[in-house]
Amino acid sequence: MWINTLQLALRSIRRNLMRSFLTILGIVIGVSAVITMVTLGNGATMAIQNQISGLGTNLLQVRPGQRMMGPGGGPAFKEVDAEAIQSQIGGISAVAPEARSGATLVASGRNWSSSVIGSTNNWLITGNWKIADGREFTADEQRAGAAVCMIGETVRRELYGERPAVGEQLRVKQISCEIVGLLGAKGQGAFGNDQDDVVLVPLKTLQRRITGNTRVNTLLVSMMDNSDPARVKASLTQLLRERRKLASGDEDNFNVLDTKQLGETLASTTKVMTTLLGAVAAVSLLVGGIGIMNIMLVSVTERTREIGLRLAIGALEREVLLQFLIEAVVLSSLGGVIGIVLATGASYGLSALMDVPYIFNPGVNALSFLFSAGIGVLFGFFPARRAARLDPIEALRHE
16 A cells, blocks of 8 residues: 555656646755755854864963953063963963064065064963974073074965075064974964964063063963863962952952853854754745645645545545655655755855865754655645545546
C-alpha cells in the first residue's frame, strides 16, 4: 500500500512539474535563508572570538582613568608598576608596560604614517606575537634605550616592498633605528584596526627619544591558563590602589578590561542576532507551507472525480488521506533538499566575501530539513483530510 501510494503521489507531481516547482519555491527560499543566516552568524561569531584572542591569551588591559576607551583623565602608569605586578601577584605569566605615539616613518625614499609602541619583550608574550624574521631586543638594548626596532608586516610591505627589512635602517621621527626583527602577520584586529601596521621599540627608547616623558599608557597583564581571573583582577586592583595611594572611599582612577570577557560578550551578542535572523528567515518557511496547502486544495478540487472513483471502487479513506499527505511531504522535502544545496553554495561564497570562517553545521541543516518535512505534514493534512472525506457519489457528479 505504501509503495502504490507513493507512486500515485509522484505521478501527480510529475503531471504538473511547473506548478510543483512553484509550490516548493517558498520552502526552498525559506530553508536556504535559515541555513545561510545561521552559518554566516556562526562564522561571524568565530571571527570575533579569533580576533579577540589575537589581542592576547587571558589578557587584562589596565588603563588610566575610568573610561575603557579614549583618554580617561587618571594619572599615567610607570614602568615600575609593571614590575610590581609581575613580582607581587601570582597567576601571571607576563606583564608589559606599553606607551604609544604616532609617527611618520621614512625608509628607501618612501614614507608611511604608523603607530610606534614602546614596550619590553613581554609585549610579544602578552599579545601572542611571533617573530617571523630576526630577533627580540637584548637586555642591554632595553636598559640603554638603544635605537633598534621591530616592524609589522604592513610597514615592511609599504616601505620595503618585497625586500627583506631586517638589518635595514628606519627613520622614526627624528631618530634612525636598526630593524632587528619582523613581527609575524596577524591581520585585522577586533576593532577593525590593522594589527600589522606597527613599529615596536624598547620602552626607554620611546620615552627618551620620541615622547620625552616616562608615562605608560597601558599595562598588559597576561594570566596563566590555570589562574582564577576574578582573583587576579581583585589582587591587581588592590595593588594598584595602594601604589596610586587611593583611600578606601576613593573611586578607582584606572580601569581593567578582560579581553576574554569582552570576547564572550561580543560572541553572545552575535549569537542573539544570528538567532533573530534565523527566526525571521524561518517565517518564509511558513509562507511556503501556506503555498503548499493552497496548491493541494486546488489539486483536490481538480481531482474530485478521480477521488470519487477511487472511493467508489473500494479505496479506503486513509489511503486517499495518505496519498495527498505523501504528495505534500514529498514536495516540501524536495524543497528542503534543494534549499540545503543552495544554502551550502551561498554560505561558502558569502563567507569568503565577508572574510569570515565557513562553519558547516550539520544540526542546522538536519533541523531545517525536518522542519520543511514537518511543514508538509502540517499544511498538507487539511487538504488530504478534505479529499478523504469526499462523498463518492457527489464526487462522481462533480464537473
